[in-house]
Amino acid sequence: MKFIIQRDQLISSVQDVMKAISSRTVIPILTGMKIEAKQHGITLTGSDSDISIESYIPAEEDGNVNIEQIEEGSIVLQAKYFPDIVRKLPEKTVEIESDENLKVTIRSGKAEFNLNGQDAEEYPQLPKLQTDDSFEISTDLLKSLIKQTVFAVSTMETRPILTGVNLKLADNTLTFTATDSHRLASRKIPINDTDIEFPTIVVPGKSLNELNKILGETQEPVEINVTNNQILFRTKHLNFLSRLLDGNFPETSRLIPDQSKTTFHVKTKELQSTIDRASLLAKEERNNVVRLTTKENNVVEITSNSPEVGTVTEDITVQIMEGEELKISFSSKYMIDALKAIEYDDVKIDFTGAMRPFIIRPVEDDSILQLILPVRTY
Amino acid sequence: MKFIIQRDQLISSVQDVMKAISSRTVIPILTGMKIEAKQHGITLTGSDSDISIESYIPAEEDGNVNIEQIEEGSIVLQAKYFPDIVRKLPEKTVEIESDENLKVTIRSGKAEFNLNGQDAEEYPQLPKLQTDDSFEISTDLLKSLIKQTVFAVSTMETRPILTGVNLKLADNTLTFTATDSHRLASRKIPINDTDIEFPTIVVPGKSLNELNKILGETQEPVEINVTNNQILFRTKHLNFLSRLLDGNFPETSRLIPDQSKTTFHVKTKELQSTIDRASLLAKEERNNVVRLTTKENNVVEITSNSPEVGTVTEDITVQIMEGEELKISFSSKYMIDALKAIEYDDVKIDFTGAMRPFIIRPVEDDSILQLILPVRTY
Numbered sequence: 001m002k003f004i005i006q007r008d009q010l011i012s013s014v015q016d017v018m019k020a021i022s023s024r025t026v027i028p029i030l031t032g033m034k035i036e037a038k039q040h041g042i043t044l045t046g047s048d049s050d051i052s053i054e055s056y057i058p059a060e061e062d063g064n065v066n067i068e069q070i071e072e073g074s075i076v077l078q079a080k081y082f083p084d085i086v087r088k089l090p091e092k093t094v095e096i097e098s099d100e101n102l103k104v105t106i107r108s109g110k111a112e113f114n115l116n117g118q119d120a121e122e123y124p125q126l127p128k129l130q131t132d133d134s135f136e137i138s139t140d141l142l143k144s145l146i147k148q149t150v151f152a153v154s155t156m157e158t159r160p161i162l163t164g165v166n167l168k169l170a171d172n173t174l175t176f177t178a179t180d181s182h183r184l185a186s187r188k189i190p191i192n193d194t195d196i197e198f199p200t201i202v203v204p205g206k207s208l209n210e211l212n213k214i215l216g217e218t219q220e221p222v223e224i225n226v227t228n229n230q231i232l233f234r235t236k237h238l239n240f241l242s243r244l245l246d247g248n249f250p251e252t253s254r255l256i257p258d259q260s261k262t263t264f265h266v267k268t269k270e271l272q273s274t275i276d277r278a279s280l281l282a283k284e285e286r287n288n289v290v291r292l293t294t295k296e297n298n299v300v301e302i303t304s305n306s307p308e309v310g311t312v313t314e315d316i317t318v319q320i321m322e323g324e325e326l327k328i329s330f331s332s333k334y335m336i337d338a339l340k341a342i343e344y345d346d347v348k349i350d351f352t353g354a355m356r357p358f359i360i361r362p363v364e365d366d367s368i369l370q371l372i373l374p375v376r377t378y
Numbered sequence: 379m380k381f382i383i384q385r386d387q388l389i390s391s392v393q394d395v396m397k398a399i400s401s402r403t404v405i406p407i408l409t410g411m412k413i414e415a416k417q418h419g420i421t422l423t424g425s426d427s428d429i430s431i432e433s434y435i436p437a438e439e440d441g442n443v444n445i446e447q448i449e450e451g452s453i454v455l456q457a458k459y460f461p462d463i464v465r466k467l468p469e470k471t472v473e474i475e476s477d478e479n480l481k482v483t484i485r486s487g488k489a490e491f492n493l494n495g496q497d498a499e500e501y502p503q504l505p506k507l508q509t510d511d512s513f514e515i516s517t518d519l520l521k522s523l524i525k526q527t528v529f530a531v532s533t534m535e536t537r538p539i540l541t542g543v544n545l546k547l548a549d550n551t552l553t554f555t556a557t558d559s560h561r562l563a564s565r566k567i568p569i570n571d572t573d574i575e576f577p578t579i580v581v582p583g584k585s586l587n588e589l590n591k592i593l594g595e596t597q598e599p600v601e602i603n604v605t606n607n608q609i610l611f612r613t614k615h616l617n618f619l620s621r622l623l624d625g626n627f628p629e630t631s632r633l634i635p636d637q638s639k640t641t642f643h644v645k646t647k648e649l650q651s652t653i654d655r656a657s658l659l660a661k662e663e664r665n666n667v668v669r670l671t672t673k674e675n676n677v678v679e680i681t682s683n684s685p686e687v688g689t690v691t692e693d694i695t696v697q698i699m700e701g702e703e704l705k706i707s708f709s710s711k712y713m714i715d716a717l718k719a720i721e722y723d724d725v726k727i728d729f730t731g732a733m734r735p736f737i738i739r740p741v742e743d744d745s746i747l748q749l750i751l752p753v754r755t756y
Contacts, residue, residue, distance in 0.1 A: 081659060088651070088654060088658065089655070104688075110693045111655050113659070114690070114691075116687065116688055274489070280459060280463055280466065308494070309456060309493060310491060310494055313490050314488050315488045316488070
C-alpha cells in the first residue's frame with residue numbers, strides 16, 4: 001500500500017474516526033485504525049464494537065486532487081500515536097507506505113516515521129446494512145434532535161435501557177425521547193418523503209453524543225438505516241454505525257399531564273440566568289434544589305437556601321400568568337438543561353400542582369417537550 | 379460597611395485575589411476573602427500564608443467613578459461562592475452591605491444574596507514591608523524573567539530549596555536561576571537606577587507562577603522589596619507578598635562549562651518542532667529521550683525509537699557547525715522547555731562531549747542561558 005495525501009484532509013478524517021476508538025477494548029486490534037487504499041480513494045475505519053466509524057477521502061473531488069500515487073492495499077496502525085504524528089508533520093502532504101512485513105513508513109518533508117503495523121485481514125468486518133429501508137433528514141436537524149434529548153438519558157447502569165434515546169418512526173413522524181426517570185426530553189419532526197416505519201428502537205446516548213460531535217452544522221442530508229440491532233447514519237463521506245440497546249423503553253406518553261393548573265410564559269434566557277444564580281449557593285446540596293413561588297402582578301420568585309452559606313432570592317417578571325397559586329421545588333440542573341435545549345426565546349411552563357411533573361415547551365413550537373419531576377421539600 | 383461598585387472592576391480584582399486563596403488551609407478564616415471599604419476605595423485581600431495578595435480599587439480614578447455611597451467597614455466572605463456570585467450578577471453595578479451581625483447582602487438588579495460573613499478583626503494582619511530598600515523593573519521584563527526560569531524548578535519536595543527560583547541583585551545585575559539538578563535556566567538583567575543589593579534569596583516557583591498570571595503585559599513598573607523572609611511585588615493597585623524559602627541555593631556557576639567542543643547555530647522553532655515530532659513515539663519512556671547526531675554538510679540528525687512502536691528520524695540543517703563529531707541523548711521535554719523559553723529566532727548550542735551538560739543560548743543575547751544534562755544511553 002502506498003499513497004501521498006493532503007495532510008489537512010487526513011487530519012480531519014483521522015479525528016472523526018478516532019471518536020470510535022478506545023484504548024480499553026477486549027479485542028486488541030480495535031485499538032488500531034484501519035487504512036484501506038483503493039484507486040478511487042482511502043477509507044479509514046475505527047471501532048469499539050459499540051460504535052464503528054468509516055471516513056472516506058476520495059482521490060479527487062470537485063476537481064481537487066486529495067490523493068496521488070495510490071498503490072492499493074490496507075494496514076492497521078496503532079491509533080495511540082497516529083493522530084499526533086499526522087498533526088505534527090512538517091509539510092502539507094504526507095506519504096504513507098506499508099510493505100509485506102507490515103512495516104509502515106510515514107514521510108513528510110525530512111521527517112520519517114517507521115511504525116509496526118498489523119494485518120488488516122485480522123480487523124473485524126463491519127456489518128453491511130441494507131440501504132433499502134432508509135430515510136433522510138438534514139444534518140442540522142438531526143443535530144438539534146440529538147442536542148434536545150440526549151442530555152436527559154440516565155447515566156446509571158441500573159436500568160441500561162434508560163442510557164439510550166428512544167427513536168420511533170410512525171405516521172410520518174420521527175420522535176426522539178430520553179428520560180432518566182426524574183425528567184424527560186422529547187422532540188418530534190415530520191418525515192414526509194418516506195413510506196417506511198420502524199418500531200421503537202433505543203440508540204445509546206454515547207453513540208449520539210459522538211455522532212453530534214462529528215457532524216458539521218450543514219443542511220446536507222444524513223441517510224438513516226435501521227435493522228434489528230444496528231443503526232447506520234450515512235453522510236457523503238462518513239458511515240457511522242451504532243449497536244442498539246436491548247430491552248423495552250418505558251411508555252412515557254402517560255407521564256405527560258394533559259391539563260394544567262398553573263401556567264406562565266417567560267423569556268427563556270432570563271429564567272435560565274435567574275435559576276443559575278439561585279443554584280450558586282446550593283452547589284453541594286443534592287440536586288441543587290431551588291424553589292419557585294408565584295406572586296401577584298405576574299411576578300415569580302426564585303429562591304434557594306443553604307443553611308451554612310446563606311440565601312438567595314430573585315423576582316422575575318413573567319408574561320401571561322394563569323391559574324392557581326403555586327410553590328414548587330425542583331433541581332436547578334434539570335431546569336437549566338431543559339431551558340438550554342429549548343432553542344426558542346419564549347417558553348411556556350405548565351404545572352399541575354407541587355407534587356406533579358411539569359412541562360416546559362417553546363411558546364411557538366409544540367414539537368419540543370421538556371418534563372421535570374419536582375422535589376419534595378416539605 | 380456598604381458600597382456600590384462597578385461589577386467588572388470587582389470581578390477582575392476578585393480573580394486576582396483568588397489566586398492566593400486555597401480551600402485547604404490550616405487557618406479556617408483564610409478560606410475567606412477580606413473586603414475593606416474606606417472612603418478612598420476598597421481593598422480585597424486573600425492569603426494562604428505562603429502568598430498574600432491585596433488588590434485595591436480606588437473610588438475614583440482618571441475621572442471615572444468606580445465606587446459610590448461608601449460606608450466604611452470590613453468583612454470576610456467565603457471565597458468559595460463569592461467569585462461565581464459576582465460573575466453571574468445581572469446588572470453592571472453591585473451593592474454590597476454588611477450589618478453588625480456579620481450578615482452580608484449582595485444586590486444587583488432583582489437578585490439578592492444573603493450570606494454569612496466573618497469578623498474581619500479575626501483575619502491575620504499582613505506583615506508591612508519597609509519601602510526604603512526597593513528597586514523597580516518593568517512588568518513585562520519581570521514576566522520574561524519568570525517565564526524563562528521558573529519551568530526549571532524542581533517539583534520534588536526531596537530538596538525543597540530547588541522548588542524555588544534563586545534571585546540575586548549584585549553589581550547592578552539582577553539574576554534569576556532555577557534548577558532541578560537535571561537542567562538549569564538562568565537570565566540576567568541590568569538594574570541601573572539603584573544602589574541596593576540583596577544577598578541570594580529563593581522565591582517559591584509557585585509564587586512566581588501565580589504572580590506571572592496576575593501581571594498584565596504592560597511596561598508599568600513593579601516595585602520589588604526584599605526582607606529576611608518575605609518578598610513584596612507592588613504595582614499601582616496590587617500588593618503581592620510571598621514568603622522566601624529557607625536554605626542555601628546550590629552554587630551553579632561551576633556547572634556551566636567555559637569551553638565548547640561542538641557548536642552549532644539553528645533556528646529555534648525548527649529545532650523545537652523536530653524534537654517535538656521525535657518525542658511522539660517515546661511518550662511512555664522515561665524522560666522521552668531523543669538522540670542527536672552530527673552529520674556532514676551542516677546536518678544534524680534527530681532520532682528516537684520505541685522498540686514496540688517504531689522509530690522516527692529527521693534531518694535538520696543548521697548554520698555554522700564547528701568542532702568534533704557528536705552523538706548525544708537527552709530529554710526531549712527539557713529541550714522543548716528550554717527552546718520555548720528562549721524568545722529569540724536563532725539559538726547557539728555548545729556541547730563539551732556526550733556525557734557533559736550542554737548550553738543553549740540565543741545567538742544574539744548572552745543574558746539567557748539554558749543548560750541540560752544529557753542522558754546516558756550506552
